[in-house]
Amino acid sequence: xxxxxxxxxxxxxxxxxxxxxxxxxxxxxxLTGAPECGDVMKLQIQVENGRIVDAKFKTFGCGSAIASxxxxxxxLKGKTLEEAETIRNTQIAEELSLPPxxxxxxxxxxDAIKLAIKDxxxxxxxxxxxxxxxxxxxxxx
Amino acid sequence: MATPTIxxxxxxPTCHGPRGAHPLFCASCQRLFPEPPEWTHFDRLGTPxxxxxxxxxxxxxxxxxxxxxxxxxxxGKESEQQQLSLVHxxxxxxxxxxxxxxxxxxxxxxxxxxxxxSSEDKRTPPGFLDEMLGLREKLEEARVxxxxxxxxxxxxxxxxxxxxxxxxxxxxxxxxxxxxAGAGAEAMAAIRMALNAAKYxxxxxxxxxxxxxxxx
Numbered sequence: 001x002x003x004x005x006x007x008x009x010x011x012x013x014x015x016x017x018x019x020x021x022x023x024x025x026x027x028x029x030x031l032t033g034a035p036e037c038g039d040v041m042k043l044q045i046q047v048e049n050g051r052i053v054d055a056k057f058k059t060f061g062c063g064s065a066i067a068s069x070x071x072x073x074x075x076l077k078g079k080t081l082e083e084a085e086t087i088r089n090t091q092i093a094e095e096l097s098l099p100p101x102x103x104x105x106x107x108x109x110x111d112a113i114k115l116a117i118k119d120x121x122x123x124x125x126x127x128x129x130x131x132x133x134x135x136x137x138x139x140x141x
Numbered sequence: 142m143a144t145p146t147i148x149x150x151x152x153x154p155t156c157h158g159p160r161g162a163h164p165l166f167c168a169s170c171q172r173l174f175p176e177p178p179e180w181t182h183f184d185r186l187g188t189p190x191x192x193x194x195x196x197x198x199x200x201x202x203x204x205x206x207x208x209x210x211x212x213x214x215x216x217g218k219e220s221e222q223q224q225l226s227l228v229h230x231x232x233x234x235x236x237x238x239x240x241x242x243x244x245x246x247x248x249x250x251x252x253x254x255x256x257x258x259s260s261e262d263k264r265t266p267p268g269f270l271d272e273m274l275g276l277r278e279k280l281e282e283a284r285v286x287x288x289x290x291x292x293x294x295x296x297x298x299x300x301x302x303x304x305x306x307x308x309x310x311x312x313x314x315x316x317x318x319x320x321x322a323g324a325g326a327e328a329m330a331a332i333r334m335a336l337n338a339a340k341y342x343x344x345x346x347x348x349x350x351x352x353x354x355x356x357x
Contacts, residue, residue: 031271035340036259058274
């Protein structure tokens with residue numbers, strides 16, 4: 001199945017490619033991956049006064065995963081954290097006309113957005129109001 | 142004194158001769174039978190359902206049964222027999238491909254135990270994705286700068302990592318198998334996580350292998 005024009009466009013001209021320093025206090029980082037395809041996606045948001053002023057991504061994966069994260073960074077800029085939380089993978093898949101076998105790439109992007117917001121809130125516990133407990137509850141290795 | 146029971150010798154419904162012990166064919170007239178329900182890849186290759194396998198005996202079984210089921214021998218038989226020879230041959234190849242590969246074999250065993258797939262449980266060990274991102278970046282860097290030494294070193298390190306994962310996996314399976322038939326949920330989750338990690342590592346091994354040529 002060929003990629004849609006929009007996927008190719010993001011793949012060839014990825015928006016907001018790069019990284020922020022992850023330990024700066026106004027940065028939230030979401031790192032996620034899909035074992036089935038070995039894709040790794042890092043999505044970061046820079047937040048000022050509850051609003052996302054910049055976003056960057058770095059994705060190692062297929063064209064759909066790159067396009068999904070590239071599009072996500074575009075959509076995130078200018079949104080409040082609450083607005084950003086409402087972005088759904090179905091919207092990304094629809095915008096990029098992803099075929100069913102590539103829907104999981106858009107799920108990765110949604111997961112990355114949520115993790116980035118969660119990460120930001122955890123380091124900014126005071127401003128968000130909810131005293132989030134860091135809950136990366138994976139089994140101990 | 143109890144009368145000894147005479148073991149019943151399975152009789153072939155077609156030739157009425159002794160059909161032998163194998164459920165899929167009659168040793169007398171070579172007629173094929175359908176697979177019993179819940180027949181697994183382990184049954185297909187006549188090997189115990191365990192992670193530690195003797196892969197050379199697996200190959201021997203493959204050769205023996207491939208000849209036994211070969212469609213050429215059934216070309217003149219009725220269509221049901223032709224069909225069975227095709228189905229058995231295909232299943233046999235599938236079984237061999239699955240059990241020969243230690244990662245595929247692990248996935249398959251986990252599946253037989255009722256474990257979940259990697260899309261149902263994507264978890265990886267803590268810090269693992271960070272490490273993968275770092276390795277991907279290194280790989281990209283080495284590729285862009287055409288640094289064949291760095292690529293070879295990366296590839297070697299990944300192969301070592303893959304070997305360690307296999308050792309761990311073998312140990313996990315032995316532990317579970319030693320403690321009885323059913324695997325505990327916790328043990329299965331740990332195996333799932335190790336197999337998820339293996340998928341990333343295997344992808345990196347693959348991607349780093351085609352990129353550098355050994356110096357001649």
